[in-house]
Amino acid sequence: MTNVTESLTASRTVDADLPTGARPRPRQNGRQKSQTVLIWLGAAAAAVLVVLALMFHAQGGRWFIVQTPSMGTAAPVGTLVLTTPVEVADLHTGDVLTFHPPTETGEVFTHRIVAIDADGISTRGDINGATDPWRLHQADLVGKTTTILPMAGWLVRALPILLVGAAFVLIATRLIANPARRMSFRILGFSMLASLTVYVLKPFVGLVVLTTAATKTGGVSAQIVSTGILPITATAKGGTSVDLHAGEVGTLTVRHITDLAHYSVSSQLHLTLPEWILFGVICAIPMLFTFVVGLPSERVEDGEAAAAAAALASSADRSGDVA
Numbered sequence: 001m002t003n004v005t006e007s008l009t010a011s012r013t014v015d016a017d018l019p020t021g022a023r024p025r026p027r028q029n030g031r032q033k034s035q036t037v038l039i040w041l042g043a044a045a046a047a048v049l050v051v052l053a054l055m056f057h058a059q060g061g062r063w064f065i066v067q068t069p070s071m072g073t074a075a076p077v078g079t080l081v082l083t084t085p086v087e088v089a090d091l092h093t094g095d096v097l098t099f100h101p102p103t104e105t106g107e108v109f110t111h112r113i114v115a116i117d118a119d120g121i122s123t124r125g126d127i128n129g130a131t132d133p134w135r136l137h138q139a140d141l142v143g144k145t146t147t148i149l150p151m152a153g154w155l156v157r158a159l160p161i162l163l164v165g166a167a168f169v170l171i172a173t174r175l176i177a178n179p180a181r182r183m184s185f186r187i188l189g190f191s192m193l194a195s196l197t198v199y200v201l202k203p204f205v206g207l208v209v210l211t212t213a214a215t216k217t218g219g220v221s222a223q224i225v226s227t228g229i230l231p232i233t234a235t236a237k238g239g240t241s242v243d244l245h246a247g248e249v250g251t252l253t254v255r256h257i258t259d260l261a262h263y264s265v266s267s268q269l270h271l272t273l274p275e276w277i278l279f280g281v282i283c284a285i286p287m288l289f290t291f292v293v294g295l296p297s298e299r300v301e302d303g304e305a306a307a308a309a310a311a312l313a314s315s316a317d318r319s320g321d322v323a
Contacts, residue, residue, distance in 0.1 A: 060085040062143060064098060064108055065153035069208055069225045069247060070125025071096075071110060075145075076247030077227040078203060080152035081110055083143030091116060096145035097123060102134050110145060127210070127225060127249050150246065151229055154203040161200065165193035179296035191286045204230045207267055210249065220254045220263050230269055237264040 056063075066079040074096070075081060083098045091097065091113060098110045111123035111132060120135030169189035176182040198204065206227035213221050219239070226232055226244035234252060235241040242250035254263040271279060281288070 056082070060143070062098070064110065065156060066110060069210075069227050070128050071112070071247070072125075072127040072225070072249065073245070073247035074112075074126050075110060075148050076150055077206065078151055078154040078157075078229065078246075080149040080156060081145050082147035082149070084146050086141065086144035088116075088121065088138050088141070091121065091144065096148070097121070097136075098142040098145055099123070099136055099140045100142065101132070102136070102140055108142060127247075129211075151203075154201060154229065157201055158197050158203075161197045162193065165196070166190070169193060183295050187286050187290065202228075204228050205232055205267055205269070207232075207234060207265065209265075215253065217255060218257075220257055222252045222254070222263070222265070223249060224252060224265070225249045231271060231275075232267045233270040234265060234267045237266070239263070243270050 062083050064081045064083070066075050066077055066081060069077050071079075081098065086097075093113050093116060095113045096110060097113055098108060101107055101109055109123070109132075111125050111128075113121055114124050114131055115122040120137050122131050122135060124131045169186055173182050173185045173189065176185060208225050208227050210223040210225055212223075215221050222236070224234055224242075224244075226234070226246055226248055229246055231243065231245045233241055233243050234250065236252040236254045238256060239254035240252055242252060244250050252265060257263045
C-alpha cells in the first residue's frame with residue numbers, strides 16, 4: 001500500500017514541478033482562430049486602403065465630403081467626392097468641378113460647369129435656381145470630380161468616433177475576467193457606440209427648405225430637399241405631403257399659416273417591406289450575433305489539461321480502493 005501511495009503522489013507532482021516554459025501551451029480553439037484570421041484580414045485591408053490613399057494624394061488627388069444639398073441627387077449630402085488635377089482646356093460643359101470661389105478662397109465648392117467662354121468658367125449647383133456669381137480660372141480650380149461615392153462621406157465622418165469609441169470599449173472590458181461577461185459588455189458597448197454615432201451625425205433623415213413663397217389663397221408653398229440617407233415622406237401640417245429620396249427636391253403647400261406666419265413640416269421613414277426587413281436586421285445585429293455565434297463559455301479549459309485532471313481523479317479513486 002505504501003508503494004502505491006508514494007508512486008501516486010509522485011505522479012501528481014510531476015506536472016507541478018515542471019518549469020513554466022516546459023508546460024504545454026493551450027491550443028487555440030476554433031473561435032480564437034477565426035478571430036485571429038479576421039484581425040489579420042482587417043489589418044491587411046486597412047493597409048491596402050492607406051497605401052492607395054497615399055498614392056492618390058501623391059498624384060494630386062483630393063477628397064471632400066458634400067455638406068450642402070446644392071448638387072441634388074448627383075451628389076447628396078454625405079457624398080464622398082474624389083478629384084484629380086485638371087487644366088481648363090480639358091474641361092467641358094457638364095463636368096462636375098471642385099474649386100475655390102474667387103470671393104471666398106477659404107471655401108470649397110463642387111458644382112457643375114454650365115458654360116465656358118473667354119471670361120472664364122460658369123458653374124451652378126444642380127438644384128440651384130441661379131448660376132454662381134463668379135467666373136473661374138485655372139488658379140481657382142482644385143480638380144475635376146472623377147468619382148462620386150454617395151453615403152461614403154457619412155462613414156468617413158463616423159470613423160473617428162467609432163475608432164476612439166471601439167478602443168475605449170476594448171480596453172475597458174479587458175478588466176473583466178469572465179469571458180462570457182466580457183463579451184456581453186463589449187456587445188453592449190459597441191451597440192451604445194453605434195447609437196451615439198447616429199445621434200451625433202444624424203445621417204438617416206434630414207430636410208432643408210430651399211425656398212418659401214406665398215400662395216394666392218393666403219398659404220405657403222415651400223420647396224424642400226431631403227438630406228438624409230433613407231427615403232422619407234415629408235408632410236406639411238394642414239397641407240400636402242411628398243415622398244423624397246436622398247437629394248430629391250419636392251414642393252409642399254400649406255393652405256393656411258398661423259398668425260405668427262409659421263408652418264410646421266414633419267417627416268417619417270418611407271420604406272418598402274424588404275427595406276423595413278433589412279433595416280430591422282441591421283438594428284438586430286447584436287442580438288443575432290449572440291444567438292448565432294454565441295458567447296464564450298464561462299470557463300474554457302484546454303483538452304489536454306482536462307484529460308490530465310480526469311486521469312488524476314481516476315488515480316485518486318483507485319488509491320482510495322487500495323487503502
